[in-house]
Amino acid sequence: MKIKVVSLSEENVNDALLVCPPTSSKLRSDINIKKGLEIRKRWLLNLYRKVGLCAKIAYLDNTPVGMIQYSPLHVIPYFKTRRKDVLYIHCIYVKRKVRNRGIGSLLLKSLISEMKKPNRLFERAQCRVLSTTARERYGFTQVSYFKNKGFSEIEGNIDARLIYPLSRTGRKEKLDVPSSEPLHINERGVKIFFNPSCHMCKYMNENIKVNIREVNPTIEIKECNLWTRSKEAIRRGITSVATYINGKPILPMKPSEFWKTIRRYACSNKRRQIEL
Numbered sequence: 404m405k406i407k408v409v410s411l412s413e414e415n416v417n418d419a420l421l422v423c424p425p426t427s428s429k430l431r432s433d434i435n436i437k438k439g440l441e442i443r444k445r446w447l448l449n450l451y452r453k454v455g456l457c458a459k460i461a462y463l464d465n466t467p468v469g470m471i472q473y474s475p476l477h478v479i480p481y482f483k484t485r486r487k488d489v490l491y492i493h494c495i496y497v498k499r500k501v502r503n504r505g506i507g508s509l510l511l512k513s514l515i516s517e518m519k520k521p522n523r524l525f526e527r528a529q530c531r532v533l534s535t536t537a538r539e540r541y542g543f544t545q546v547s548y549f550k551n552k553g554f555s556e557i558e559g560n561i562d563a564r565l566i567y568p569l570s571r572t573g574r575k576e577k578l579d580v581p582s583s584e585p586l587h588i589n590e591r592g593v594k595i596f597f598n599p600s601c602h603m604c605k606y607m608n609e610n611i612k613v614n615i616r617e618v619n620p621t622i623e624i625k626e627c628n629l630w631t632r633s634k635e636a637i638r639r640g641i642t643s644v645a646t647y648i649n650g651k652p653i654l655p656m657k658p659s660e661f662w663k664t665i666r667r668y669a670c671s672n673k674r675r676q677i678e679l
């Protein structure tokens with residue numbers, strides 16, 4: 404078994420995308436998964452053109468089987484921070500059939516050794532800390548994985564709460580990203596804040612729309628990219644995906660509960676419209 408880890412470039416960007424699509428052929432051919440892959444590709448290429456290194460791909464005998472996506476924390480527009488020495492990991496993924504063979508560890512090791520080198524993107528050309536989300540999401544295993552790999556949980560924003568210091572300074576690391584506290588807003592309609600870093604984004608957005616339309620066919624629905632509508636996200640106190648229905652935020656939760664909540668919030672508005 405020969406594993407090679409390669410940094411993302413304009414030439415191999417499709418390989419990074421190939422790693423994650425769903426295993427079922429029905430889902431793979433879904434138009435919204437395809438659209439999601441296009442959205443993610445555009446996001447990844449924009450990020451690459453802005454910061455250079457932003458993903459690594461693991462190849463097993465020349466087939467892409469794993470990837471890790473990252474960027475300096477201070478270039479992520481929906482995180483407010485003054486620190487310029489933190490690298491944020493957006494996600495890590497290894498294809499199911501080749502898990503537990505050390506591929507994830509190799510990606511992480513390669514990233515750590517790259518980040519220990521001088522890098523002009525960081526203050527004094529030095530990255531000091533890796534950070535990632537501690538938000539548990541149904542079906543995602545990366546939080547427990549990073550904890551297993553030595554990341555520890557600190558106080559502060561849940562979407563940047565797991566950290567891994569690159570040098571042992573003895574001082575307790577702290578990030579200055581304000582807490583994620585989704586605010587209630589005075590507005591009508593639906594706004595779906597999604598992250599283009601995941602190819603499932605469009606599929607998820609469309610499912611949310613279908614569920615809302617079933618109970619409230621006339622409500623206005625807008626999709627908001629967290630990277631391009633970051634000011635609005637910050638104003639609302641959100642630092643990851645959230646669906647706003649008539650000003651009330653709905654965050655990721657157990658799928659059955661999520662869909663029930665989406666329908667309930669969309670439905671309650673309809674009732675109010677009828678009453679008026």
Ligand SMILES: CC(C)(COP(=O)(O)OP(=O)(O)OC[C@H]1O[C@@H](n2cnc3c(N)ncnc32)[C@H](O)[C@@H]1OP(=O)(O)O)[C@@H](O)C(=O)NCCC(=O)NCCS
Pocket residue numbers: 423494495496497498501502503504505506507508509542543544545547548549551
């Ligand atoms: C987490 C993931 C990247 C691990 O990749 P992998 O190649 O299987 O990992 P490795 O083979 O390097 O694992 C090495 C170690 O981590 C442990 N480990 C693996 N998955 C783990 C998990 N989910 N939680 C805790 N520990 C885990 C293994 O037991 C092993 O431990 P050991 O070194 O003590 O024996 C892979 O399981 C995955 O892609 N999961 C989905 C990740 C996800 O949710 N991504 C976000 C959505 S896109």
